[in-house]
Amino acid sequence: MDARTRILARVRRALRERPKALLPEHPHLLPKEDPLALFLDRLRENGAEGHLLDEEGARALLQGFPGAAFGRGVPEAFRLLPELPPEEAPLGVSWALFAVAETGSVALSGEDGRKAQLLPPTHLVLVEAKRVYGTLLEALQDLNGLPSALGLHSGPSKSADIGQVMVKGVHGPGRLIVAVLL
Amino acid sequence: MRAKAKLYPKEAARLLREKPGVREAVTGATLHFERNRLKAYAEVPIEEWRERAKAVKDHVLTHLDHYLELAERRLRENGVQVHWAETPEDAHRVLREVVHRRGVKRAVKAKSMLTEELGVNPLLESLGVEVYETDLGEYLIQLLGEPPSHIVGPAIHLSLGEIQKLFHARFGTPLDASPEALAQVARRVLREAFLSAELGLSGANFLVAETGTLALMENEGNIRLSTSLPKVHVAFVGIEKLLPRFADLALFLPLTARAATGQRLATFVSLIQGPAREGEEGPEEVHVVLVDHGRTALLHDLEAWETLRCLRCGACLNACPVYRQTGGHPYGYVYSGPIGAVLDPGLLTLEEAYPLPYASTLCGACYEACPVKIPIPRLLLTWRHRAAEEGLTPSWEHGAMRAFRKVMESPALYRLFSKGLRGLPLPQDLLPLLKAWTEGRGPLRPSPKPFHELWKEVADGR
Amino acid sequence: MRVALFITCLADQFYAEAGVAAVRLLRALGVEVDFPEGQTCCGQPAFNAGHWDEARPLAKRTLEVFEEAEYVVLPSGSCASMVKNHYPELLPGNREALAMAEKTYELSQFLVRVLGVEKLGEGLKGRKVAYHHGCHALRELGVREEPLLLLQNAGAEVLPWEAWEECCGFGGLFSVKLPEVSLAMADRKLATLPEAEVLTSTDAGCLLHLSGRMGKKGLGLRVAPLATLLWEAYAG
Numbered sequence: 065m066d067a068r069t070r071i072l073a074r075v076r077r078a079l080r081e082r083p084k085a086l087l088p089e090h091p092h093l094l095p096k097e098d099p100l101a102l103f104l105d106r107l108r109e110n111g112a113e114g115h116l117l118d119e120e121g122a123r124a125l126l127q128g129f130p131g132a133a134f135g136r137g138v139p140e141a142f143r144l145l146p147e148l149p150p151e152e153a154p155l156g157v158s159w160a161l162f163a164v165a166e167t168g169s170v171a172l173s174g175e176d177g178r179k180a181q182l183l184p185p186t187h188l189v190l191v192e193a194k195r196v197y198g199t200l201l202e203a204l205q206d207l208n209g210l211p212s213a214l215g216l217h218s219g220p221s222k223s224a225d226i227g228q229v230m231v232k233g234v235h236g237p238g239r240l241i242v243a244v245l246l
Numbered sequence: 247m248r249a250k251a252k253l254y255p256k257e258a259a260r261l262l263r264e265k266p267g268v269r270e271a272v273t274g275a276t277l278h279f280e281r282n283r284l285k286a287y288a289e290v291p292i293e294e295w296r297e298r299a300k301a302v303k304d305h306v307l308t309h310l311d312h313y314l315e316l317a318e319r320r321l322r323e324n325g326v327q328v329h330w331a332e333t334p335e336d337a338h339r340v341l342r343e344v345v346h347r348r349g350v351k352r353a354v355k356a357k358s359m360l361t362e363e364l365g366v367n368p369l370l371e372s373l374g375v376e377v378y379e380t381d382l383g384e385y386l387i388q389l390l391g392e393p394p395s396h397i398v399g400p401a402i403h404l405s406l407g408e409i410q411k412l413f414h415a416r417f418g419t420p421l422d423a424s425p426e427a428l429a430q431v432a433r434r435v436l437r438e439a440f441l442s443a444e445l446g447l448s449g450a451n452f453l454v455a456e457t458g459t460l461a462l463m464e465n466e467g468n469i470r471l472s473t474s475l476p477k478v479h480v481a482f483v484g485i486e487k488l489l490p491r492f493a494d495l496a497l498f499l500p501l502t503a504r505a506a507t508g509q510r511l512a513t514f515v516s517l518i519q520g521p522a523r524e525g526e527e528g529p530e531e532v533h534v535v536l537v538d539h540g541r542t543a544l545l546h547d548l549e550a551w552e553t554l555r556c557l558r559c560g561a562c563l564n565a566c567p568v569y570r571q572t573g574g575h576p577y578g579y580v581y582s583g584p585i586g587a588v589l590d591p592g593l594l595t596l597e598e599a600y601p602l603p604y605a606s607t608l609c610g611a612c613y614e615a616c617p618v619k620i621p622i623p624r625l626l627l628t629w630r631h632r633a634a635e636e637g638l639t640p641s642w643e644h645g646a647m648r649a650f651r652k653v654m655e656s657p658a659l660y661r662l663f664s665k666g667l668r669g670l671p672l673p674q675d676l677l678p679l680l681k682a683w684t685e686g687r688g689p690l691r692p693s694p695k696p697f698h699e700l701w702k703e704v705a706d707g708r
Numbered sequence: 709m710r711v712a713l714f715i716t717c718l719a720d721q722f723y724a725e726a727g728v729a730a731v732r733l734l735r736a737l738g739v740e741v742d743f744p745e746g747q748t749c750c751g752q753p754a755f756n757a758g759h760w761d762e763a764r765p766l767a768k769r770t771l772e773v774f775e776e777a778e779y780v781v782l783p784s785g786s787c788a789s790m791v792k793n794h795y796p797e798l799l800p801g802n803r804e805a806l807a808m809a810e811k812t813y814e815l816s817q818f819l820v821r822v823l824g825v826e827k828l829g830e831g832l833k834g835r836k837v838a839y840h841h842g843c844h845a846l847r848e849l850g851v852r853e854e855p856l857l858l859l860q861n862a863g864a865e866v867l868p869w870e871a872w873e874e875c876c877g878f879g880g881l882f883s884v885k886l887p888e889v890s891l892a893m894a895d896r897k898l899a900t901l902p903e904a905e906v907l908t909s910t911d912a913g914c915l916l917h918l919s920g921r922m923g924k925k926g927l928g929l930r931v932a933p934l935a936t937l938l939w940e941a942y943a944g
């Protein structure tokens with residue numbers, strides 16, 4: 065007998081005649097009134113920067129950087145900086161699958177390219193306003209066809225492991241900028 | 247990890263005596279966590295969340311065979327290689343194979359309590375693999391050769407000064423380097439490791455059966471990096487970590503974050519469905535090792551199985567006034583604090599861990615904090631009862647309890663005892679207790695007359 | 709109304725005045741008070757330490773002693789919780805245990821919830837009080853507001869105390885099995901103590917432990933059981 069068989073047999077033996085607990089349904093949440101405003105608030109509270117912009121505004125935001133590593137999903141219109149390898153780029157630009165207002169999160173697909181999401185010190189995420197969900201539950205229930213990896217980013221990389229002092233930019237990007245595209 | 251839980255009383259006393267700084271650092275950090283948790287709980291209908299989370303976990307645990315098989319199927323469909331491990335040796339075998347086949351020289355590791363249980367680091371080191379703990383706190387204690395002292399903040403027992411000294415000796419940074427400067431040094435060393443490691447190791451906060459999703463939570467980005475950059479990712483998952491539905495994450499991710507650090511969500515959440523697909527960046531191989539290591543035995547235990555709901559959020563540690571005095575080291579095993587006190591006897595044996603259930607005043611703060619409502623005080627009592635039944639407690643204790651019962655069973659003896667407190671000799675068995683009491687608190691000062699003697703006077707209206 | 713006073717062993721021995729105060733107060737409020745003579749200890753020390761075989765006979769005899777009582781009132785939160793919450797666990801299927809659990813109250817709980825008394829008098833006017841929430845009163849019995857209400861309505865100023873809901877480190881046998889940890893907990897509690905005239909709590913054990921530690925550290929604050937202060941609230 066292998067480990068799998070033995071483990072499953074022991075689980076079954078343990079559960080024999082055990083009363084079964086019911087699985088509760090997901091709650092029915094009221095939709096958030098103004099998810100965009102909430103999203104921007106929460107981003108700020110999380111230590112990230114959020115902007116509500118049109119295409120021009122987003123392009124202007126990018127102009128401040130000398131070069132960037134781009135995610136695969138970033139539309140041509142925003143690839144206006146010299147492209148650099150993510151290991152060296154001062155900026156990573158990603159195209160989010162969706163965003164969640166209540167937690168101030170952007171969802172990033174592995175398909176878009178993970179290095180641009182993680183290696184540069186600053187991460188700029190573009191997300192369409194219509195892809196901003198009020199709640200995490202709505203967002204997860206709506207998702208079909210999961211990517212190989214989905215990252216939810218809700219702020220800059222941080223740690224308080226050194227003497228309880230909050231430090232930004234440990235490992236991941238120390239700055240998160242989110243441009244919500246109108 | 248070798249358990250030294252038996253030594254808890256001695257180790258706790260020694261730590262308080264020899265390293266008073268630990269108490270200060272741990273109290274400060276846990277109170278900070280605790281205040282944040284309270285604020286975060288107050289913001290949501292927390293009782294409803296806790297009830298729901300408990301119900302979902304109880305459902306999974308009472309259907310565990312079904313969900314394990316479902317998860318395995320989904321993982322395989324996602325291209326993940328699934329392994330089962332009853333023992334640390336089983337888990338080691340998986341690692342050995344990967345290391346040899348892929349010629350692994352370097353591994354980056356995301357903080358995982360389960361890998362502590364399994365002794366993953368010593369095994370890899372014995373295979374000649376350089377292992378980098380990449381969580382900043384975990385990296386610090388790896389440099390010091392210490393085990394973690396807290397589930398969420400493994401280095402909360404260290405003061406800034408100690409870390410400055412460590413980095414000074416190790417990397418030549420100035421003794422007054424700022425936390426930012428120290429973090430930048432660690433970032434540089436570990437960035438190099440991320441980029442060159444062939445193997446990434448992690449645990450998992452959850453494994454969703456419906457979709458075969460591994461969910462991991464963190465604030466630094468090291469988990470995303472460890473599971474994204476190396477060509478192979480191996481995740482160790484306790485069999486109790488399952489969730490039924492993908493959308494259950496909408497409850498469990500925020501609940502765990504609120505309980506652990508008071509955040510609405512961890513800064514980074516990784517939801518992993520398998521290896522990189524055609525043309526994508528990411529690991530070529532993903533392995534999931536489903537680990538038992540004592541969990542099925544706990545599941546079998548009708549009085550203790552509820553501990554398996556644990557999310558490893560650390561909220562009970564932060565709430566625990568006993569834990570706060572010493573941090574996790576004296577507990578002598580991977581899990582410390584209230585959850586350690588009820589989990590370790592189950593994962594090890596009661597004989598190895600019997601002092602831990604006594605590391606509590608039964609104050610109940612842990613239960614109020616626990617996001618899945620594990621009745622820790624009740625479980626502590628259960629383990630104590632078993633320890634007493636099995637004769638594991640010190641013999642003086644049993645003697646004292648028997649003497650106590652005999653005295654209290656008879657009002658006449660009780661009255662004699664009452665006189666004894668006021669001058670007559672007391673039963674020998676109770677003397678060690680008296681001594682332990684008076685050393686830190688001065689002599690006992692009974693009321694001039696006990697109430698049962700005063701009653702007559704009061705009854706007469708005097 | 710008739711109440712049986714369960715003084716509990718620690719209060720009997722170390723805070724006898726709490727019993728006197730409780731009797732006077734209850735009588736003053738028109739309640740007849742009995743003191744069943746056979747009473748000793750509820751068995752909590754043995755139960756909490758896991759020695760249930762030693763605790764059981766004590767629980768059983770306590771049930772007998774108080775069988776006739778209409779209400780049982782204790783000037784102790786943790787012993788009240790032992791009776792209310794743990795007797796039914798210790799003696800599964802025992803109907804007397806359930807019956808006693810029903811009719812047992814901690815003193816302030818009894819005053820507010822059963823008698824409906826919220827104001828005892830003005831006897832504590834201007835007194836600065838530090839209140840320690842005994843863990844079992846607070847978390848097992850849910851006695852949080854009652855003592856505060858009674859103290860404040862009598863004119864006392866209950867001072868803010870960061871650590872007032874934290875365990876003091878007594879814990880019965882805990883205090884002698886792990887004396888260093890127990891003392892460190894007391895020290896944390898005392899280090900945050902506000903500038904009060906009197907420290908009070910529902911629980912004799914906590915007070916005994918804290919006052920002992922205070923004595924050792926040369927802190928000279930008055931320590932009084934809640935019952936005593938409540939009587940002062942009434943009698944001035």
Ligand code: SF4
Pocket residue numbers: 505555556557558559560561562563585612615616617618619620
């Ligand atoms: S027992 Fe509860 S509070 Fe403690 S770590 Fe587990 S889930 Fe968190």
